[in-house]
Amino acid sequence: MKFVDEYRDKDAAARMAAVIAQVTTRPWTIMEICGGQTHAIVKYGVDQLLPDAITLVHGPGCPVCVTPVELIDKALEIAALPEVIFCSFGDMLRVPGSHRDLLTVKANGGDVRIVYAPLDAVKLAQRHPEKQVVFFAVGFETTAPATALAVLQASRLNITNFSMLVAHVCVPPAIVTILSAQHNQVQGFLAAGHVCTVMGYTEYEPLAQRYRTPIIVTGFEPLDILHGIYLCVKQLEEGRASVENQYARAVRREGSGEAQQLITEVFEVTPRQWRGLGAIADSGLGLRERYAGFDALRRFGAAASGATTPTECISGLVLQGIKKPQECPAFGKRCTPEQPLGAPMVSSEGACAAYYRYRRQPPHSRPTLQETNP
Amino acid sequence: MTDDINTVIEPGLVRPVIEPALVCPAPINQHSQILLAHGGGGRLMQQLLDTVFLPAFANPLLNARHDSAVIEFGTTRLAFTTDSYVVQPLFFPGGDIGSLAVNGTINDLAMCGARPLFLSAGFIIEEGLPMETLQRVVTSMRHAAHAAGVTIVTGDTKVVDKGKGDGLFINTAGIGIIEHTLRIAPGTVQSGDAILLSGDIGRHGIAIMAMREGLNFESTIESDCAALAAPVLELIQAGIDIHCLRDLTRGGLAAALIEIAEAACLQIDIEESLIPVVQEVQGACELLGLDPLHVANEGRFVAFIPAGQVNQTLDILRRHPLGQEACLIGHAQHGTAGRVTLQTRIGVQRIVDRLSGEQLPRIC
Numbered sequence: 001m002k003f004v005d006e007y008r009d010k011d012a013a014a015r016m017a018a019v020i021a022q023v024t025t026r027p028w029t030i031m032e033i034c035g036g037q038t039h040a041i042v043k044y045g046v047d048q049l050l051p052d053a054i055t056l057v058h059g060p061g062c063p064v065c066v067t068p069v070e071l072i073d074k075a076l077e078i079a080a081l082p083e084v085i086f087c088s089f090g091d092m093l094r095v096p097g098s099h100r101d102l103l104t105v106k107a108n109g110g111d112v113r114i115v116y117a118p119l120d121a122v123k124l125a126q127r128h129p130e131k132q133v134v135f136f137a138v139g140f141e142t143t144a145p146a147t148a149l150a151v152l153q154a155s156r157l158n159i160t161n162f163s164m165l166v167a168h169v170c171v172p173p174a175i176v177t178i179l180s181a182q183h184n185q186v187q188g189f190l191a192a193g194h195v196c197t198v199m200g201y202t203e204y205e206p207l208a209q210r211y212r213t214p215i216i217v218t219g220f221e222p223l224d225i226l227h228g229i230y231l232c233v234k235q236l237e238e239g240r241a242s243v244e245n246q247y248a249r250a251v252r253r254e255g256s257g258e259a260q261q262l263i264t265e266v267f268e269v270t271p272r273q274w275r276g277l278g279a280i281a282d283s284g285l286g287l288r289e290r291y292a293g294f295d296a297l298r299r300f301g302a303a304a305s306g307a308t309t310p311t312e313c314i315s316g317l318v319l320q321g322i323k324k325p326q327e328c329p330a331f332g333k334r335c336t337p338e339q340p341l342g343a344p345m346v347s348s349e350g351a352c353a354a355y356y357r358y359r360r361q362p363p364h365s366r367p368t369l370q371e372t373n374p
Numbered sequence: 375m376t377d378d379i380n381t382v383i384e385p386g387l388v389r390p391v392i393e394p395a396l397v398c399p400a401p402i403n404q405h406s407q408i409l410l411a412h413g414g415g416g417r418l419m420q421q422l423l424d425t426v427f428l429p430a431f432a433n434p435l436l437n438a439r440h441d442s443a444v445i446e447f448g449t450t451r452l453a454f455t456t457d458s459y460v461v462q463p464l465f466f467p468g469g470d471i472g473s474l475a476v477n478g479t480i481n482d483l484a485m486c487g488a489r490p491l492f493l494s495a496g497f498i499i500e501e502g503l504p505m506e507t508l509q510r511v512v513t514s515m516r517h518a519a520h521a522a523g524v525t526i527v528t529g530d531t532k533v534v535d536k537g538k539g540d541g542l543f544i545n546t547a548g549i550g551i552i553e554h555t556l557r558i559a560p561g562t563v564q565s566g567d568a569i570l571l572s573g574d575i576g577r578h579g580i581a582i583m584a585m586r587e588g589l590n591f592e593s594t595i596e597s598d599c600a601a602l603a604a605p606v607l608e609l610i611q612a613g614i615d616i617h618c619l620r621d622l623t624r625g626g627l628a629a630a631l632i633e634i635a636e637a638a639c640l641q642i643d644i645e646e647s648l649i650p651v652v653q654e655v656q657g658a659c660e661l662l663g664l665d666p667l668h669v670a671n672e673g674r675f676v677a678f679i680p681a682g683q684v685n686q687t688l689d690i691l692r693r694h695p696l697g698q699e700a701c702l703i704g705h706a707q708h709g710t711a712g713r714v715t716l717q718t719r720i721g722v723q724r725i726v727d728r729l730s731g732e733q734l735p736r737i738c
Contacts, residue, residue, distance in 0.1 A: 004656070008720060009719075009720075010647075010719060010720050010721045013720040013721065014720075014721065036663075042724075043718070043724065044718045044719065044720050044722065044724075045718050045722025045723065045724055046720070046722075048722045049720065049721075089735065091734055091735070093734060094730070103409050103410070104405075104407075104409070106409075106410070107407050107408065107410070108407070114587075114734065116589065116735065120588075222719070222720045337417070337730040338417060338418065338421075338730050348663060356727075357725075357727045358724040358725060358727070359725070360725060
């Protein structure tokens with residue numbers, strides 16, 4: 001498959017790993033921001049090809065994991081209303097609120113539906129004028145343009161039974177939070193390629209300078225990630241800190257002007273609570289006043305605050321790259337995908353879920369079957 | 375979101391030391407009610423079998439947890455099975471609920487090495503279903519049964535109130551005869567057995583999802599829905615010493631192999647690059663964030679056979695229209711009982727695990 005197979009080539013991966021080993025002279029800790037990259041790293045075993053000196057830690061780039069529990073509780077409350085069709089991307093359905101999840105609401109008779117695009121929710125609103133259709137707008141800058149488009153479409157068509165529970169978050173403030181953390185160990189970043197497809201990477205340039213930390217815009221295939229790590233290690237070894245674009249086949253420095261315009265038209269920068277990280281200024285996107293009519297919080301009432309219940313879950317430390325999932329005493333024992341203590345064990349992009357699914361029992365090397373297949 | 379739930383900090387200026395209050399919330403307890411995921415072929419469904427059905431009905435035939443129960447009458451061995459079909463939409467590229475209901479039950483019989491003979495058909499019909507729809511489904515069942523040489527000899531019809539069904543549910547049960555002395559079951563798998571896969575995986579699940587969710591791909595992905603008895607019986611006739619067969623349904627290749635590894639108390643090792651996935655399915659999976667290993671199939675099976683018979687088995691399978699892409703994907707071996715490992719495309723090994731429930735498409 002073009003643009004996929006060539007980035008999963010075994011020999012090329014081995015060559016790239018050898019080059020990384022060649023340039024590495026001392027220990028480095030690198031964080032991949034995006035949950036999609038975390039998933040790819042663990043699924044394909046990219047980290048197992050790296051020299052021991054390189055430690056990969058996993059960042060807060062799973063939108064499901066960082067959505068605050070107060071908003072999830074609000075989503076559950078709205079979804080349970082008889083007049084509501086509640087629409088969400090698939091990943092959100094299993095994420096626990098304080099006491100239940102969207103799948104449980106669905107099992108209790110709530111009309112909860114998976115949609116693949118926000119515009120599908122607008123179409124649902126058109127088809128069901130007797131219902132209130134609510135879309136759970138979760139995601140980083142990657143999904144924000146599509147969400148914005150849905151709002152504009154609903155506005156253009158004067159659809160009054162459509163609203164959004166907006167939980168969009170932005171990457172750069174999270175990077176700042178991690179780098180300024182007291183126990184920060186991250187020396188270099190792999191930035192999320194999809195986010196940069198929309199936003200470009202000019203926002204990252206002052207951060208790389210200010211914190212003397214290389215930031216490599218990186219794709220999602222195993223070879224993309226290995227290449228990103230190589231570029232990052234090379235900068236670290238040479239004492240440089242700049243933004244480099246590994247994912248040039250999809251990302252331009254200035255990003256997509258059209259997508260950014262959509263975001264700017266509909267959203268403004270707001271403070272945002274991050275599950276596991278706390279509150280971060282200027283880290284979210286909220287609906288502008290002129291589109292406030294589509295704000296589900298205005299329509300259905302604000303979210304209650306302070307819903308978090310302390311548990312033994314250390315997902316905040318995992319999301320900051322301070323701890324790895326297996327370092328949690330509950331990992332794989334009291335915390336599993338069936339009974340998650342924290343969101344990173346739920347989402348397919350969550351670091352804990354990836355480690356549980358692919359690393360629960362460390363595998364040992366075995367010979368290939370390729371030669372024996374007739 | 376409103377600001378009032380947050381104590382806002384300035385990025386980079388104030389460092390939030392992680393306090394217990396910032397960790398995630400309390401766990402969702404054991405499910406007190408049935409969720410869709412309990413029928414998804416993953417870990418929750420396994421829990422349901424282990425904690426509800428098997429304790430209630432336990433007996434040696436059921437406990438074997440095979441696709442069919444194998445019942446012995448003197449020297450005669452019969453295979454007996456049942457399955458229900460609740461697919462939406464009722465008609466999809468490559469099949470419909472009728473052909474699925476016939477082929478699925480035939481496949482359960484075939485996986486015991488039985489020659490399927492007779493089926494029953496139970497219909498639960500929702501009030502308001504167009505008669506023409508029912509007619510099309512029944513005609514499709516007739517064709518599928520005829521093609522596979524089975525006869526539908528008994529049945530049942532119930533109609534439920536509008537809104538109490540999903541158009542049409544079908545239950546089929548089947549009886550087949552086992553005309554050989556092989557013991558085809560997970561418990562017969564031996565260390566060193568080769569694992570053959572009869573064709574590419576993932577088409578049925580993606581075809582249904584594309585149709586159900588209105589996803590338009592460049593080319594139509596057709597379900598692999600098919601009756602598998604014919605190629606299996608050819609293998610048996612040729613004297614292949616089949617140790618175990620399993621058709622891949624919900625839960626996909628991953629769930630089938632994990633079940634067999636657990637039942638056989640062996641480790642199974644497979645290799646990702648050897649598992650055929652057509653480009654359209656691979657593309658759809660990439661787009662939706664799904665793993666083809668976990669996507670449903672309705673016309674594919676794995677066979678566990680002695681390593682010395684791999685070439686002969688592949689020759690027979692590849693001559694059959696349903697086995698043209700048949701290939702070796704791995705081996706069973708002594709190791710960690712119940713573990714399935716996959717060598718990834720980049721040459722690293724990882725475990726293959728059951729899903730918690732249905733695979734859900736990712737956000738971005």
